[in-house]
Amino acid sequence: MAKTTGKVIGVNGNMVSVEVEGDVSLNEVGYILVNDQKLKSEIIRIRGSRVEMQVFEMTRGIGIGDPVEFTDQLLAVELGPGLLSQVYDGLQNPLPELAQQCGFFLQRGIYLNALDRKKTWDFAPTAKVGDVLSAGDSLGTVPEGIFTHRIMVPFDVQGSVTVEKIVSPGVYTVDSEVAVVKDSKGKSAALTMMFEWPVKRAITAYAERLKPVDQMVTKVRIIDTFLPVALGGTYCIPGPFGAGKTVLQQVTSRNAEVDIVIIAACGERAGEVVETLKEFPELLDPKTGRTLMERTVIICNTSSMPVAAREASVYTAVTIAEYYRQMGLNVLLLADSTSRWAQAMREMSGRLEEIPGEEAFPAYLESVIASFYERAGLVRLKDGNNGSVTIGGTVSPAGGNFEEPVTQATLKVVGAFHGLSRDRADARKYPSIHPLDSWSKYQGCIDTKQTDYARNILFRGNEINQMMKVVGEEGTSLEDYVVYQKSEFLDRVYLQQDSFDPVDASVDVERQTYIFGIIFDILGAQLNLSSQKEARDFFSNLRQNFLDFNGAEWQSPKFKELEKVIRDMIQEKKDGFDSVAQSLLASAR
Amino acid sequence: MQKVYNRIESIAGNVITVSATGVKYDDLALVTARHGESLAQVIRLNGEKVSLQVFTGARGISTGDEVRFLGHSMQISFTENLLGRIFDGSGRPRDNGPTLEENLVEIGGPSVNPAMRIIPRNMIRTGIPMIDVFNTLVESQKLPIFSVSGEPYNQLLARIAMQAEVDLIILGGIGLKYDDYLFFKETLEEGGALSRTIFFVHTASDPIVEALLVPDISLAVAEKFALQGKRVLVLLTDMTNFADAMKEIAITMEQVPSNRGYPGDLYSQLASRYEKAVDFEGTGSITILGVTTMPGDDVTHPIPDNTGYITEGQYYLRNGRIEPFGSLSRLKQMVNKDTRKDHRSIMDAMITLYAAFKESMEKKSMGFRMTEWDDKLLKYGSLFETKMMDLSVNIPLEQALDLGWEILAECFEPQETGLRSDLTQEFWPKVKAEV
Numbered sequence A: 001m002a003k004t005t006g007k008v009i010g011v012n013g014n015m016v017s018v019e020v021e022g023d024v025s026l027n028e029v030g031y032i033l034v035n036d037q038k039l040k041s042e043i044i045r046i047r048g049s050r051v052e053m054q055v056f057e058m059t060r061g062i063g064i065g066d067p068v069e070f071t072d073q074l075l076a077v078e079l080g081p082g083l084l085s086q087v088y089d090g091l092q093n094p095l096p097e098l099a100q101q102c103g104f105f106l107q108r109g110i111y112l113n114a115l116d117r118k119k120t121w122d123f124a125p126t127a128k129v130g131d132v133l134s135a136g137d138s139l140g141t142v143p144e145g146i147f148t149h150r151i152m153v154p155f156d157v158q159g160s161v162t163v164e165k166i167v168s169p170g171v172y173t174v175d176s177e178v179a180v181v182k183d184s185k186g187k188s189a190a191l192t193m194m195f196e197w198p199v200k201r202a203i204t205a206y207a208e209r210l211k212p213v214d215q216m217v218t219k220v221r222i223i224d225t226f227l228p229v230a231l232g233g234t235y236c237i238p239g240p241f242g243a244g245k246t247v248l249q250q251v252t253s254r255n256a257e258v259d260i261v262i263i264a265a266c267g268e269r270a271g272e273v274v275e276t277l278k279e280f281p282e283l284l285d286p287k288t289g290r291t292l293m294e295r296t297v298i299i300c301n302t303s304s305m306p307v308a309a310r311e312a313s314v315y316t317a318v319t320i321a322e323y324y325r326q327m328g329l330n331v332l333l334l335a336d337s338t339s340r341w342a343q344a345m346r347e348m349s350g351r352l353e354e355i356p357g358e359e360a361f362p363a364y365l366e367s368v369i370a371s372f373y374e375r376a377g378l379v380r381l382k383d384g385n386n387g388s389v390t391i392g393g394t395v396s397p398a399g400g401n402f403e404e405p406v407t408q409a410t411l412k413v414v415g416a417f418h419g420l421s422r423d424r425a426d427a428r429k430y431p432s433i434h435p436l437d438s439w440s441k442y443q444g445c446i447d448t449k450q451t452d453y454a455r456n457i458l459f460r461g462n463e464i465n466q467m468m469k470v471v472g473e474e475g476t477s478l479e480d481y482v483v484y485q486k487s488e489f490l491d492r493v494y495l496q497q498d499s500f501d502p503v504d505a506s507v508d509v510e511r512q513t514y515i516f517g518i519i520f521d522i523l524g525a526q527l528n529l530s531s532q533k534e535a536r537d538f539f540s541n542l543r544q545n546f547l548d549f550n551g552a553e554w555q556s557p558k559f560k561e562l563e564k565v566i567r568d569m570i571q572e573k574k575d576g577f578d579s580v581a582q583s584l585l586a587s588a589r
Numbered sequence B: 001m002q003k004v005y006n007r008i009e010s011i012a013g014n015v016i017t018v019s020a021t022g023v024k025y026d027d028l029a030l031v032t033a034r035h036g037e038s039l040a041q042v043i044r045l046n047g048e049k050v051s052l053q054v055f056t057g058a059r060g061i062s063t064g065d066e067v068r069f070l071g072h073s074m075q076i077s078f079t080e081n082l083l084g085r086i087f088d089g090s091g092r093p094r095d096n097g098p099t100l101e102e103n104l105v106e107i108g109g110p111s112v113n114p115a116m117r118i119i120p121r122n123m124i125r126t127g128i129p130m131i132d133v134f135n136t137l138v139e140s141q142k143l144p145i146f147s148v149s150g151e152p153y154n155q156l157l158a159r160i161a162m163q164a165e166v167d168l169i170i171l172g173g174i175g176l177k178y179d180d181y182l183f184f185k186e187t188l189e190e191g192g193a194l195s196r197t198i199f200f201v202h203t204a205s206d207p208i209v210e211a212l213l214v215p216d217i218s219l220a221v222a223e224k225f226a227l228q229g230k231r232v233l234v235l236l237t238d239m240t241n242f243a244d245a246m247k248e249i250a251i252t253m254e255q256v257p258s259n260r261g262y263p264g265d266l267y268s269q270l271a272s273r274y275e276k277a278v279d280f281e282g283t284g285s286i287t288i289l290g291v292t293t294m295p296g297d298d299v300t301h302p303i304p305d306n307t308g309y310i311t312e313g314q315y316y317l318r319n320g321r322i323e324p325f326g327s328l329s330r331l332k333q334m335v336n337k338d339t340r341k342d343h344r345s346i347m348d349a350m351i352t353l354y355a356a357f358k359e360s361m362e363k364k365s366m367g368f369r370m371t372e373w374d375d376k377l378l379k380y381g382s383l384f385e386t387k388m389m390d391l392s393v394n395i396p397l398e399q400a401l402d403l404g405w406e407i408l409a410e411c412f413e414p415q416e417t418g419l420r421s422d423l424t425q426e427f428w429p430k431v432k433a434e435v
Ligand SMILES: Nc1ncnc2c1ncn2[C@@H]1O[C@H](COP(=O)(O)OP(=O)(O)O)[C@@H](O)[C@H]1O
Pocket: A239, A240, A241, A242, A243, A244, A245, A246, A247, A248, A430, A431, A497, A498, A499, A500, B328, B329, B330, B331, B333
């Protein structure tokens, strides 16, 4: 069948209108031929023989009548061994290789293989001739860094297939034949270690979806203790600019207890990706002893890169995440920022002259956001193992106001909300997640009753603080004043965490649980303090010691020494324990 | 190929439409009208209909005027001869010097491959403690000054430009008041910096479309010099005028506005300019300092809002001072770890205490009794404002850090500062200095 072709009949920004001859489908990829360059584009609307395409490149120089070639393929990514530690643009072009070829600047019209065709992999077959397999089943494995990468029957294979041939153990490139399978109609197909998958379609080659229960540990105290995230869950981080969204995602990408991290740098600063890009190859993952880069894939379509490719980039990222999930791994996808993706949709929708919704976002914004987050999840694979994709997306609301379409649509679908506060960021209270406004539907490492108790102190402390602004400290009872001091203390030494301190930056569950025990002891204690001044001095001393304590290596001599100082300080002033707190402790034991 | 057309079919705002063939998207055309010539740029193709935005505005253009397509997009001459020269928004001389036509380069070129970027590493010293200590400026940073009109933002810009150790300054004036233009010229002249400066100045009385070109022209030239090893500082003032010019065109083109009339691609448009800031490994760099005046002193207005999401922080200029709250240099942590080991901690501690001071001020203004602690904070706040925040303070970083410790010691006991004990032990002044 001859490939469909067409001719350009209009150019409006990054949208090109084309008159086509032949059949085309929505999301089909086509190339616009400009001089000697081929510009990758995707069909986003079809009306009779006129189609609109979003061009993944700068459209300068395109003219009426320029020829267009269609591919009969949807926008897809390559899946196979060798994705890890790569840095791709939104269309899975490997950026370092592109740099080798083109130098400092991006050059349009150059599309390189996502997977290296020369690199060889040590293939160990697991399937045998005669085996009956279906999409997602293993043909064999190759080692990829510390992971056992499963070579699978492509996900688009329909029904079951019989293995006719499988190669013996050995060293192969991704595109060499490793198996031949026959389908129920008797048609044979050769399989390699790689295949393509259309990015906008979720991979469903698993047995069933499960409810996310286990915690995804981020080593950020306020998250793990108060606002936990589950493996296979979803969460969002809305916040005004400068509130700390990106730093929070960066520390999470380093410290999260997951197997693989996919970073989607979507429409934000290129410089921020560079930090990750340069530092990850040097940083060791304490769990595996290997560099962080070996567990990371970076999809980088930053703000000055073509907008249409930005729209595609989050799908590229989630498809790669789903692919590794199929190997029984826990994958974390961090997207910064989903608002830029939504804006890319808005730009296109505007050019298509669709009827605009709120703030000119397209009417389908909500459903698109919902189906993106739906691609997260915990699944039981056909082989009985579990794998998960967790999605954490930042949101950049216009004017920092959460009452805007993208934040609202996102809040409807996610399992946890980590809302960053301008006030807290201005006061350098990092991470600036608002402890009272934020919420999570997941279960964390510490008994919820105890965290609720602590949260309640924060809540009361906040109320008392508001009241103090009206009646002054002199109008505040000593009892209330102590509650206020407790809440400030909890905020300062537990909720706030120094992302740049080597020790404090990441606190594992063991230490969190231990420290929270001490904190709880303080929160629940009835303290023998005779005046507001004494209370203030006591807490300021305690705080000082606790901050030093937070900076001390777990169970080091310094740690133990400071722990003793702190416990002694509490003991000295403690005059009984709040009965509610007491009963919570008792029920926990 | 230079095709000439004599039939302008529609004129709306600054956009004209002609029927033409063989025209490419983004191409330039020369429109010859009774009052003179103007460049125009193709902004939409629809079949044979070509829409162009006319740089000097469509006023005075008649439907019978001549449109000649040039067959290329906007270019600027790149040569050493640019140094010391003054041009307008379209790159025409404003200084009676010769028109430059050699070595034309394209403007608005592709962006840098993120994989080729490097981690910023050089602090730019300004002698202003609110910058050097609290929000360090870094080579290759893009940073705007957020300000209301009436604040001395151009003075601040010029002062930083004069103190910064860079090889080349490019001043992109967008809707610049004529007086301000003269001010920059004089300041740079007096500082002996004119010969390493290039001006692309669009003044408030120039045609609005030309405002759109200034950032691209300035940055295209900056890029070429940076690739030749120069450390270039680009000053863009005022980017709010740039965004407003974009809004005007968008409305003419009947685009659906997203927020208060601004086009939905405002973010991407601003980003493609600011992201030109870069440090090229092994050669030069581009640092961008902009001015964004905030309509109605509202930081949530779409222009400062979108800018803040793009730039690597902002200096918030208010009441003639760089405000510690709201101001941010996102790159400071790249360099402030290597200055002095107390730098980060004292920066954080002083800001936290300053926030507490603000609260005490609030309480005081409501007539509450001041505690001993409040009194300490009040003293601290006033010392901080006069000794550190005042824009007239001009001292090197190290001296500013020492001053910080002195101010703290003047007001507090070490454990009240929230600073870690190992630091207070090392840096706390042994004898109280008279600050
Ligand atoms: N956890 C943190 N610890 C210390 N500083 C932080 C932290 N989070 C953010 N910051 C400061 O705030 C700045 C902006 O943070 P960033 O994550 O880039 O904000 P956003 O992505 O929300 O715009 C950082 O450059 C840093 O100076």
